[in-house]
Amino acid sequence: MRQQTSDKKWFDQLVIELRLRQEHGSAIGDTVASARELLGDTGQQAEEAFGPARDYAAALELPSAPRNDWVRDALWPSLLGLLAFLLFNQAVVSWTRSELLLVSPAQLALLATPVVLVAFLPLYLDAVIRRIWVCIGISGICALAGILSAFAAPDDRAEAWLAIDPVPWLIGSALVMVALSVRNTARSSLSTDDEIIDPRSRTADTTGTGARVLVQVTNWLFPLLALVMLGLAVALR
Amino acid sequence: MEVSAADPRVAAGIEWPSDWLRATLGFLALRALSAGPSYGYAIISELERHGFGTIKGGTLYPLLTRYETAGLVTTEWRAGEGGPGRKYFALTDQGRSELTRLGGDWERFVETSVQYLDPARSTEGTSA
Structure with missing residues (x-):
C-alpha cells in the first residue's frame, strides 16, 4: 500500500x-x-x-509545445477576466448607490497589483506550483491589495482622480466576463484539448463528474463571483 | 544500480567504472535491439545477462527517447498477453548504420588503448 x-x-x-x-x-x-x-x-x-x-x-528531453502557447490560450484571457472582475466590483457599488464611480491613484495602483502579479506569472509559475508558501504569499498580496483598495477609495468627488458613470463599465465588464466564460466553456468541451492519452488503450485519462463540474465552475468563476458581489452590494446599500 | 559517477558497476565480479558505461550504453542499447524489436525490461535483462550490470529505467528510457527523436529507433505499443501493452523499440536503417559505425569506432578505440597500455603484447601480435 x-x-x-x-x-x-x-x-x-x-x-x-x-x-x-x-x-x-x-x-x-x-x-x-x-x-x-x-x-x-x-x-x-x-x-x-x-x-x-x-x-x-x-x-x-521530449519535444514540447511552444512555451508561449499557454500564455496566449490561458493567461491573457484569465488576466482580462480578472481585470473585468475588478472593474465590475468598483462599478457595482457606485451603481447600486446611484453615485459616480470615483477613483484615486492609490486605489488604482492597489487594484493593478493583482493584475500585474498575474501578468508576470510565467516568470515564477514553477515556484508557485512547487512551493505552497509562494502560492499563499501571492494570494495574500492580491487579497490585501483588494482590501486596501476599499480603504483607498475616495469619499467625495474632490478627492477623486477620476469620476465616471459606472453603468457603461458595469455592463462592459459583465459582458467581457460572460464572453470569456462562454469561450472557456466551448474550449473545454472540445476534444482538441491536450489530454493525457494512455497509448495502451488510446483513451484519455478519465475525468469524473466532480472534475468536470470543477472545470465548469472555474470557467464561470468570475461571473459567479460578480453575481455574489452584486447581491452583496444590493443587500448592503 | 544506477549509472553514476559515485557508483561503479559490478558485473561478474568486475567493477566497471560508471563513466565507461555512460559512454558505451548508447551503442550497447542499439546492439540489444539488433536482433529485433524489444521492450524496456528485456533490454535491461539482455545487458545484465551480458555482464553490464543492472541498468535503471531512468538511464535507459531517456537514451532511447533521444534515439527515437534522432530517428535511430522507432516505437510501437503492442497489446500484452493478458496484461497491459508493451512499448517495443526497433532499430531503423539509420540506427543500424549508427550501430555499425559506433561498433567499428569502439573496436579501434579499444585496440588503440590496448596497444598503448601493453606495447609488448602489441609487438608480439605483429611479429607472430
Whole structure:
C-alpha cells in the first residue's frame, strides 16, 4: 500500500513536471505508460527505478509545445477576466448607490497589483506550483491589495482622480466576463484539448463528474463571483 | 544500480567504472535491439545477462527517447498477453548504420588503448 501511495505521488509529480515543460498530452501518456510497464516487470518503486520525477522529466528531453502557447490560450484571457472582475466590483457599488464611480491613484495602483502579479506569472509559475508558501504569499498580496483598495477609495468627488458613470463599465465588464466564460466553456468541451492519452488503450485519462463540474465552475468563476458581489452590494446599500 | 559517477558497476565480479558505461550504453542499447524489436525490461535483462550490470529505467528510457527523436529507433505499443501493452523499440536503417559505425569506432578505440597500455603484447601480435 505504501509503495502504491509513493508511486502515485511520484507519477503525479512526473505529470506536473512534464506539464510544466509544456510536453504534449500524448507524450506524457506514453511516458507514464512506459514507466508503469517497467515497474510492473521489475517490481521496483518508481523513485528507485527512475530517480526523482523532476530529474527524469528533464532527462527525457521530449519535444514540447511552444512555451508561449499557454500564455496566449490561458493567461491573457484569465488576466482580462480578472481585470473585468475588478472593474465590475468598483462599478457595482457606485451603481447600486446611484453615485459616480470615483477613483484615486492609490486605489488604482492597489487594484493593478493583482493584475500585474498575474501578468508576470510565467516568470515564477514553477515556484508557485512547487512551493505552497509562494502560492499563499501571492494570494495574500492580491487579497490585501483588494482590501486596501476599499480603504483607498475616495469619499467625495474632490478627492477623486477620476469620476465616471459606472453603468457603461458595469455592463462592459459583465459582458467581457460572460464572453470569456462562454469561450472557456466551448474550449473545454472540445476534444482538441491536450489530454493525457494512455497509448495502451488510446483513451484519455478519465475525468469524473466532480472534475468536470470543477472545470465548469472555474470557467464561470468570475461571473459567479460578480453575481455574489452584486447581491452583496444590493443587500448592503 | 544506477549509472553514476559515485557508483561503479559490478558485473561478474568486475567493477566497471560508471563513466565507461555512460559512454558505451548508447551503442550497447542499439546492439540489444539488433536482433529485433524489444521492450524496456528485456533490454535491461539482455545487458545484465551480458555482464553490464543492472541498468535503471531512468538511464535507459531517456537514451532511447533521444534515439527515437534522432530517428535511430522507432516505437510501437503492442497489446500484452493478458496484461497491459508493451512499448517495443526497433532499430531503423539509420540506427543500424549508427550501430555499425559506433561498433567499428569502439573496436579501434579499444585496440588503440590496448596497444598503448601493453606495447609488448602489441609487438608480439605483429611479429607472430
